[in-house]
Amino acid sequence: MSVYRHEYRAYTGKLTPLWTRVRVVARYALGEAWSSRITVGLFTFSMLPVVVYLIGIFLANNALARVLVMQGNGVLEVNSGYFLRVLSTQCWFAVVMTAWIAPRLVSFDLADNALPILLSHPISRFRFVLGKFIALFLCLSLVTWVPGLLLFAYQGYSCSKPWMGANLRIVTGLLLGALLWIGFLSMLGLALSSWVKWRTVAIGVIFAAVFVPAGVGGIITAILRTRWGYLLNLPVMMTQLWQRFLGAPPTMRDDMRLPTSAIALVLATVCLICVAMLNARIRAREVVRG
Amino acid sequence: MNTEAVSARVKSILVQPWGFWWLQMRRLVRIELRRNLFSRKAAWIYFLAFIPTAVILIHVLHDTHPASGLSLDTNVLAGIVQFYYIRLGVFFGCLGIFSRLVRGEMIERSLHFYLLSPVRREILLLAKFAAGSISALLLFGSAVIAAFAFLYAAYGTAGLDYVFHGPGLGQLGAYLLIVTLGCLGYGAVFLLLSMMFRNPMPAAMLVMGWEAINPVLPSLLQKISVASYLRHLMPITVPGEGVFALLTVETEPVAGWVACLGLLTLIVIVLAYSCFRIRRLEIRYTTE
Numbered sequence: 331m332s333v334y335r336h337e338y339r340a341y342t343g344k345l346t347p348l349w350t351r352v353r354v355v356a357r358y359a360l361g362e363a364w365s366s367r368i369t370v371g372l373f374t375f376s377m378l379p380v381v382v383y384l385i386g387i388f389l390a391n392n393a394l395a396r397v398l399v400m401q402g403n404g405v406l407e408v409n410s411g412y413f414l415r416v417l418s419t420q421c422w423f424a425v426v427m428t429a430w431i432a433p434r435l436v437s438f439d440l441a442d443n444a445l446p447i448l449l450s451h452p453i454s455r456f457r458f459v460l461g462k463f464i465a466l467f468l469c470l471s472l473v474t475w476v477p478g479l480l481l482f483a484y485q486g487y488s489c490s491k492p493w494m495g496a497n498l499r500i501v502t503g504l505l506l507g508a509l510l511w512i513g514f515l516s517m518l519g520l521a522l523s524s525w526v527k528w529r530t531v532a533i534g535v536i537f538a539a540v541f542v543p544a545g546v547g548g549i550i551t552a553i554l555r556t557r558w559g560y561l562l563n564l565p566v567m568m569t570q571l572w573q574r575f576l577g578a579p580p581t582m583r584d585d586m587r588l589p590t591s592a593i594a595l596v597l598a599t600v601c602l603i604c605v606a607m608l609n610a611r612i613r614a615r616e617v618v619r620g
Numbered sequence: 621m622n623t624e625a626v627s628a629r630v631k632s633i634l635v636q637p638w639g640f641w642w643l644q645m646r647r648l649v650r651i652e653l654r655r656n657l658f659s660r661k662a663a664w665i666y667f668l669a670f671i672p673t674a675v676i677l678i679h680v681l682h683d684t685h686p687a688s689g690l691s692l693d694t695n696v697l698a699g700i701v702q703f704y705y706i707r708l709g710v711f712f713g714c715l716g717i718f719s720r721l722v723r724g725e726m727i728e729r730s731l732h733f734y735l736l737s738p739v740r741r742e743i744l745l746l747a748k749f750a751a752g753s754i755s756a757l758l759l760f761g762s763a764v765i766a767a768f769a770f771l772y773a774a775y776g777t778a779g780l781d782y783v784f785h786g787p788g789l790g791q792l793g794a795y796l797l798i799v800t801l802g803c804l805g806y807g808a809v810f811l812l813l814s815m816m817f818r819n820p821m822p823a824a825m826l827v828m829g830w831e832a833i834n835p836v837l838p839s840l841l842q843k844i845s846v847a848s849y850l851r852h853l854m855p856i857t858v859p860g861e862g863v864f865a866l867l868t869v870e871t872e873p874v875a876g877w878v879a880c881l882g883l884l885t886l887i888v889i890v891l892a893y894s895c896f897r898i899r900r901l902e903i904r905y906t907t908e
Contacts, residue, residue, distance in 0.1 A: 368822065429825070528727050530719075533821035537828070538712045542668065545708040549672050552696045553679045 351453045355461025356468075362438070363431045363469055372430060373473065376423035380477040383416050387481060391488040408485050410578040413500050416478055417572055421511045424470045425540055431469055432519025433532035435462045440611070441527050449614040459520065459608055466516040475508035503575030511568060514597055521604035524611040540564055557586045561596050644739050645747040652751030656717055657758070665755075668713045669763040672700050676767050680774040687778040693771055694782075694791075698856035701764065701795050706802050706847055707831065710760055714806035715824050717756055721748040722898075723814035729905050742895045749811055749891065756803035764799055768792050787855070794855040801853070801883050805846035808890040815897050843882070852879040 363369055389396050390406040400406070439445055449455060482501050486494035494501075519536055526532040543562040550559030560566045566582075571593050573580055580587060656662055722745075725731035734744055772779035772788060782788045809827060813820040834845045842848040851857070852874040874882075 426825070430822070530723065530727065530819045530821055531716075533819070534712070534715055534719075534824065537825060542708050542712060545704045546671050546675070549675050549700055549704055552699060553675050553693075554683070 346452075348457070352457045352461045352464065355453065355458055356464040359435045359462050359465030360468065362434055363465060366430075366434065368430060369427075372423075372427055376420065376427065376473040377477065379419045379423075380481065383481055384484065386412070387485050387488060391485070391490070408489075410497075410500050410503075410576045413478065413482065413504055414572055414576050414578040416481055417474075417504055417507055417576070418569060420474045420477060421508065421568070423473050424512055424515055425537075427470055427473055428466065428515045428519040429533045429536040432466055432516070432536060433523040433526070433529040435466060436520055436523040437526065437529040437532050440524060441529070443616045445612065446614040446616050455612050459612055462520055463516050466519060467512055470512035470515060474512055475505050478504045478508060499577050503572070503577065507572040507575045510571070510597070514601065517601050517604040521607040524608055557588060560586070560588055561592060567593050567596065641740065641743050645743055645750070648739070648744060648747035649751045649754070652721070652748055653754060656751060656755035665713050665716060665759055668709045669759040670766070672704055672709075673763050673767045673770065676770045680770050685774045685776075687775065690775055690778055690782060695856060695858060697768065697771055698854065699858040700767065701798060702851070702854055702858050705760065705764065705799060706850055710756070710799060710802040711806055711828060711831070713760065714752075714756055714803055715810050717752045718749075718807045718810040719814040719820050719824070721752055721811060721814070723820060726903060726905070732903055735903070741898045741901070745811075745895055745898045746891070749807065752807050752811070753804055756807060757800055760799045760803060761796055764795050765792070768795065791855040794853055797880070798850045798853050801880065802846060802850055804887050805849070805883050808887045808894070809846065812890050812894045812897070815894060815901060846883065846886070849879045849883040849886075852876065
């Protein structure tokens with residue numbers, strides 16, 4: 331069909347601000363993430379430990395309840411170690427949430443060759459990924475630092491002594507540790523999901539990416555008799571980092587502890603690799619086989 | 621009457637085209653083996669299997685090996701088999717290999733070619749299982765043998781003495797048996813899961829969680845696990861560390877043959893149920 335009308339002009343009306351375009355991607359990604367009943371189930375399940383920790387704080391601050399429930403046995407102290415346990419538990423639930431949600435955000439677009447259509451809209455590749463990142467980050471926030479801060483606030487409220495002011499390091503450590511972890515997980519989840527075409531496989535790959543290097547790191551530590559193998563062991567590495575953030579007593583021997591700079595370097599390197607992976611995969615191209 | 625029925629049944633079994641089925645199975649196994657072992661997508665399984673061997677090789681080339689270090693390295697090797705191969709390497713390797721056999725073909729929309737060909741579905745399933753098992757065994761078995769050989773070769777005469785005149789060969793046999801049963805056990809479970817669920821990964825992760833918390837469960841529940849049977853076959857048991865060591869429920873030691881029989885029974889039951897499921901398998905590519 332010949333085009334004989336030449337009246338087309340560039341759009342001169344009001345443009346949508348750039349930041350709201352990211353918000354559109356994030357909003358749809360959030361909708362996609364929460365459209366699954368399994369996401370809701372996982373979120374509910376991840377709140378169960380929070381309820382247990384809440385009861386723990388209640389018992390620690392209520393002498394009568396402590397006598398009735400624990401019959402005076404044992405001392406329940408809410409301190410940096412307690413909040414380290416809160417942070418660790420919730421952060422491992424965040425891994426499960428990432429493995430479920432991240433592939434939903436990316437794999438569908440890649441598998442259905444939808445990226446060319448999506449990126450033909452006035453949104454850059456960076457903002458597209460940023461929108462997905464924000465959605466995943468918000469989902470993970472709901473299971474990590476949000477309940478952590480609520481528990482901290484409840485402890486401050488229910489403690490008879492002035493507690494919050496004296497323990498500000500706990501709340502800053504908790505917030506910083508959780509933000510660092512969920513930022514890292516969001517990058518890792520999106521990058522791995524973008525490289526695996528099938529969502530089913532992507533879930534397994536995300537789990538494997540967390541746990542298999544941990545095993546390899548353990549082997550390196552044991553065989554080569556060096557602590558540096560732990561740099562591949564995310565659970566050990568992050569636990570050490572969280573302990574330092576919260577000021578909790580270390581659980582590992584001094585000669586097995588990793589310097590904070592080395593941990594930061596590993597996390598930064600992995601994030602850079604993830605950025606490179608996303609840069610390579612999130613492109614407006616269509617793969618046609620046949 | 622009863623004897624006649626039994627003999628008729630036996631006769632009907634004997635007249636089945638076993639030779640033809642065997643031929644079909646061999647052909648299917650060959651196709652699947654090529655895809656499992658020699659495709660680019662299979663590279664990560666080589667990584668999973670051989671990464672401990674590579675670390676041990678670095679140890680052999682880089683470090684010194686006084687005879688006093690032999691017992692420590694023996695314990696480390698036991699730890700690698702117990703914690704790495706069983707919990708991670710074989711687990712994720714089998715998850716990748718066996719869930720691809722049926723579900724992967726559905727995602728690639730190629731399973732209907734098999735289902736439309738004149739092959740009994742049970743033959744198809746068993747051939748796929750055999751091919752997956754052979755692939756996993758070849759990779760993980762050879763990785764364990766290589767790791768064992770490198771580790772003890774580094775100790776020279778002391779190492780050879782330990783292997784050929786000490787408990788070394790017995791330990792290698794036990795490790796190979798553990799890896800074999802692990803591959804078969806996890807393989808059967810993941811093959812079934814890939815037929816039962818459109819997305820078998822959540823179920824597989826539940827299996828992983830179950831296997832991880834299994835040592836802290838009551839002894840009766842410990843029997844519903846692949847790793848618990850394999851634990852009884854370990855020639856050297858490496859205790860868990862941290863909170864798990866405190867929570868671990870010590871079960872009665874089980875004889876090796878009982879553990880093997882228990883796991884083989886589990887595998888046969890899972891495979892029989894898988895054969896039953898594949899008879900009723902329907903493909904709806906639109907929902908994949």
